[in-house]
Amino acid sequence: MSPNDDRRRFETVVAPYLTDAHAFARWLVRNRADAEDVVQEACIRAFRAIDRFSGSNGRAWLLTIVRNTAFTRLKEKRAVTLISIDELNEGERLAVDRGTQVDDSTSPEAEMIAAADANELERQIAALPTDFREVLVLRDMQGLDYREIAKITGAPIGTVMSRLARARQRLIEQMKQKGF
Amino acid sequence: MASAERDEHLVHAYLDGELDVATALMIERKIDADPALQKLAREIGLLKKALSEAFPAEPFPPQLQRRIESAVFVRRRKWAPRWALLAASVLIAVALSGSLTMIQLRDNALSGNNSELIDAHVRALMATQPIDVASSDQHTVKPWFNGRIAQAPHVIDLHAHGFDLVGGRIDVVNNIPVPTLVYRRRQHVISLTETTVNKSSPKSFASQAKNGFNIIGWSDGERSYVAVSDLNAAELESFAQLFRETS
Numbered sequence: 001m002s003p004n005d006d007r008r009r010f011e012t013v014v015a016p017y018l019t020d021a022h023a024f025a026r027w028l029v030r031n032r033a034d035a036e037d038v039v040q041e042a043c044i045r046a047f048r049a050i051d052r053f054s055g056s057n058g059r060a061w062l063l064t065i066v067r068n069t070a071f072t073r074l075k076e077k078r079a080v081t082l083i084s085i086d087e088l089n090e091g092e093r094l095a096v097d098r099g100t101q102v103d104d105s106t107s108p109e110a111e112m113i114a115a116a117d118a119n120e121l122e123r124q125i126a127a128l129p130t131d132f133r134e135v136l137v138l139r140d141m142q143g144l145d146y147r148e149i150a151k152i153t154g155a156p157i158g159t160v161m162s163r164l165a166r167a168r169q170r171l172i173e174q175m176k177q178k179g180f
Numbered sequence: 181m182a183s184a185e186r187d188e189h190l191v192h193a194y195l196d197g198e199l200d201v202a203t204a205l206m207i208e209r210k211i212d213a214d215p216a217l218q219k220l221a222r223e224i225g226l227l228k229k230a231l232s233e234a235f236p237a238e239p240f241p242p243q244l245q246r247r248i249e250s251a252v253f254v255r256r257r258k259w260a261p262r263w264a265l266l267a268a269s270v271l272i273a274v275a276l277s278g279s280l281t282m283i284q285l286r287d288n289a290l291s292g293n294n295s296e297l298i299d300a301h302v303r304a305l306m307a308t309q310p311i312d313v314a315s316s317d318q319h320t321v322k323p324w325f326n327g328r329i330a331q332a333p334h335v336i337d338l339h340a341h342g343f344d345l346v347g348g349r350i351d352v353v354n355n356i357p358v359p360t361l362v363y364r365r366r367q368h369v370i371s372l373t374e375t376t377v378n379k380s381s382p383k384s385f386a387s388q389a390k391n392g393f394n395i396i397g398w399s400d401g402e403r404s405y406v407a408v409s410d411l412n413a414a415e416l417e418s419f420a421q422l423f424r425e426t427s
């Protein structure tokens with residue numbers, strides 16, 4: 001194990017995905033300084049384990065490490081409460097599930113969604129429970145497929161699908177209600 | 181899952197391009213026939229568009245790039261002089277703690293490195309093979325470390341005592357590569373990591389339990405050893421004693 005070989009491997013496997021790692025970390029920890037620490041720590045972990053990485057998907061591998069690092073940090077800091085789907089109250093869950101069937105009129109709401117303000121959208125995404133938010137970010141901002149997301153989050157594909165659907169329906173619902 | 185909910189999930193998956201042809205055709209037909217699903221599909225499409233446009237990729241911060249390079253690479257490149265540091269500061273503390281067994285180890289000196297050894301052990305267990313060289317033959321395992329590491333470890337066959345040598349790997353402690361031998365006792369894997377120490381060290385055994393793993397460390401004066409395993413403490417100690425007596 002020569003340090004140079006590891007360095008080359010790091011540069012091939014990890015370095016191309018640092019931008020993804022950084023964006024994902026920012027959505028998870030919601031604080032720029034913490035996100036940078038998470039990326040740095042994840043890189044150190046990735047480098048230590050690099051000689052055991054045998055897969056072909058460096059991006060999913062790095063994002064998995066970023067996720068674990070971020071959750072460890074969140075737990076340490078207790079800065080953010082991790083809310084799971086079970087903690088949503090019944091009414092909220094119903095709204096999430098029923099989503100768009102609540103209202104039948106079409107075009108004004110569609111315009112509202114299309115004109116969504118980035119800041120308000122960001123605020124709504126930040127308010128999503130972590131389980132929903134990570135799936136939404138990985139799919140709609142980072143463009144990963146369901147299989148990769150299942151691997152990164154350790155959830156079955158069916159769970160990924162339902163969390164993604166609920167996350168989106170909740171955003172759509174809130175955009176319609178608040179008219180942003 | 182209710183079938184209406186399932187259809188809604190399928191609309192999402194359809195718009196994400198995740199469905200096979202047959203399912204995609206099935207859900208297309210349903211969307212055509214159902215105004216509620218049409219509306220859902222339209223809204224999902226608009227949301228996806230808004231999400232993809234609202235947050236353009238940010239360039240990677242250059243100062244973070246520099247931090248990572250120095251954290252990941254620079255420390256590693258200087259590993260040679262750190263060898264002595266490791267010997268002086270880290271595992272020697274195991275040897276320094278006076279009595280024979282079950283000593284309370286000082287947290288500040290040891291915990292970080294023991295954690296790294298536990299991490300390495302756990303990571304290795306999660307891999308398909310907990311080893312980089314798989315062999316029960318000490319004359320195969322020992323030469324494998326040549327050229328990979330600046331230290332030829334003692335490799336001892338303890339098969340007669342019920343500890344089977346299954347191979348070896350290289351772990352990293354404080355950014356320094358160190359040889360680890362892997363033994364097996366029934367279903368329990370033992371990772372035995374060796375490092376050089378300062379020659380004046382005492383030779384006692386020191387044990388600790390951490391995160392459900394038992395750890396035992398000792399020194400023979402020239403090298404110090406740390407064994408990590410989920411094996412019970414008594415058997416792990418008899419392993420340590422056998423290894424030490426035989427070496």
